[in-house]
Amino acid sequence: MHVSALWRHPIKSHGRESIESVELVAGQTMPWDRAWAVTHEATQPSAKDGDWAPCHNFVIGTRTPGLAGLWARLDEGARRVTLRHEALGELTFCPDDAQDQARFLDWIAPLCPANRSRPTGIVSAGARGMTDSAFPSISIMTTASHQAVAAPLGGVLEPERWRGNIWLDGAAPREENDWIGHEVRIGGAVLRVEEPIERCAHTTANPFTGQRDADTLGTLERSFGHQNFGVYARVIEGGTVRVGDKAGRA
Missing domain, CATH: 2.40.33.20 (PK beta-barrel domain-like)
Structure with missing residues (x-):
């Protein structure tokens, strides 16, 4: 193999x-894999501390299928992520920056179903990674x-x-x-x-x-x-x- x-x-x-x-x-985990996760309106307070938490605390593709169309590019040194989606175009932002998080939330909003909890922010998972x-x-x-x-x-x-x-x-x-x-x-x-x-x-x-x-x-x-x-x-x-x-x- x-x-x-x-x-x-x-x-x-x-x-x-x-x-x-x-x-x-x-x-x-694999370095930089699931290094961040997107919280939503029903995320438990403990999950916002950045420690590992179950996936239901985060915005995931099971409930938001449009996320499957996202592709990513990471600048490790700058901790900056570029996301691309054929319906949204491209966004480059720093997940750790509050103002950039706000830009991300506005950009991703069209993919989020109205009957689901809305995304509220981004938490860093550190080296642990928010694996399932x-x-x-x-x-x-x-x-x-x-x-x-x-x-x-x-x-x-x-x-x-x-x-x-x-x-x-x-x-x-x-x-x-x-x-x-x-x-x-x-x-x-x-x-x-x-x-x-x-x-x-x-x-x-x-x-x-x-x-x-x-x-x-x-x-x-x-x-x-x-x-x-x-x-x-x-x-x-x-x-x-x-x-x-x-x-x-x-």
């Missing part, structure tokens, strides 16, 4: 960015498993829907499920695969238009008897991972 793609999502549920390499650190898992995780997915889901849907399905961090070529379909409880070496890092990822309605939305146009959840259920796709893993030995690096059971 080898690494075919690496992705990070600087602001939880608000855009994705392809990268060529990453330095993984033991016990941490209760532990600092990195998501691993395989192109073979993606193709197994795409085939019943006509063969055309964008892999960006799954919001994975590390994509691997060369595995058998669904092979990653056999890695749960075991270690895998990817490039210079070793990760222990902990659990499957149960998918949500965010995967049904097109990553270019933000429109829900594919029955990913129904396809998973009919084809495999569950709604899992990909696995969560924990970094136990840090190291550099690059696109093209080899991967396999440790």
Whole structure:
């Protein structure tokens, strides 16, 4: 197997960015992945402190499908994010700056359904990352498993829907499920695969238009008897991972 793609999502549920390499650190999420999260009117006060909190405290694609159409670009040194959406154009802002947060909230408003809690601000998650898992995780997915889901849907399905961090070529379909409880070496890092990822309605939305146009959840259920796709893993030995690096059971 080898690494075919690496992705990070600087602001939880608000855009994705392809990268060529990453330095993984033991016990941490992918650097700059879900480094910020967008709060809403019903966010619990404790979630506003920047510590990890469950996803229902934040504006996410399950409730706001238009967010799926966002793409991101991060300037790490300046802590500045550029978001792009075909219906909104482009916005560059600093998530830590109160005035820039206000500009972001105005810009993102057209994507937010009127019957949902409105976005109110942005919190920084620090190095922990606001992953959906209760532990600092990195998501691993395989192109073979993606193709197994795409085939019943006509063969055309964008892999960006799954919001994975590390994509691997060369595995058998669904092979990653056999890695749960075991270690895998990817490039210079070793990760222990902990659990499957149960998918949500965010995967049904097109990553270019933000429109829900594919029955990913129904396809998973009919084809495999569950709604899992990909696995969560924990970094136990840090190291550099690059696109093209080899991967396999440790």
